[in-house]
Amino acid sequence: KWLWRLSRGHGSNGVLGDVGIHILDFASYGAALDIDHVFCRLRAFDKAPGNRIGEYQLDANDSFAMTLDFSNGAFGV
Numbered sequence: 001k002w003l004w005r006l007s008r009g010h011g012s013n014g015v016l017g018d019v020g021i022h023i024l025d026f027a028s029y030g031a032a033l034d035i036d037h038v039f040c041r042l043r044a045f046d047k048a049p050g051n052r053i054g055e056y057q058l059d060a061n062d063s064f065a066m067t068l069d070f071s072n073g074a075f076g077v
Contacts, residue, residue: 005018006062020066028070033074043064047062
C-alpha cells in the first residue's frame with residue numbers, strides 16, 4: 001500500500017525525507033557551492049478524518065519551506 005508514505009510509524013520521513021535531500025543536492029550542485037546552514041519549517045495537514053486510515057496514522061509531514069545559506073554568503077529559498 002502507498003499509505004506507508006504518509007505514516008511515520010511505517011517508515012516514512014515525509015516529503016522532506018523523500019525529496020528534500022534531492023533539492024538540497026541540486027541546489028548545491030547547481031550553485032557549485034557548499035551549503036553552510038539550512039532552516040526548514042514542516043507541516044503535516046489533515047489527510048483523513050482523525051488522520052487515520054486503518055492501521056496507518058497519517059502523521060508524516062507533507063509540506064515544507066526551506067532557506068539555505070551558501071558558503072559564499074548567498075542564500076536560497
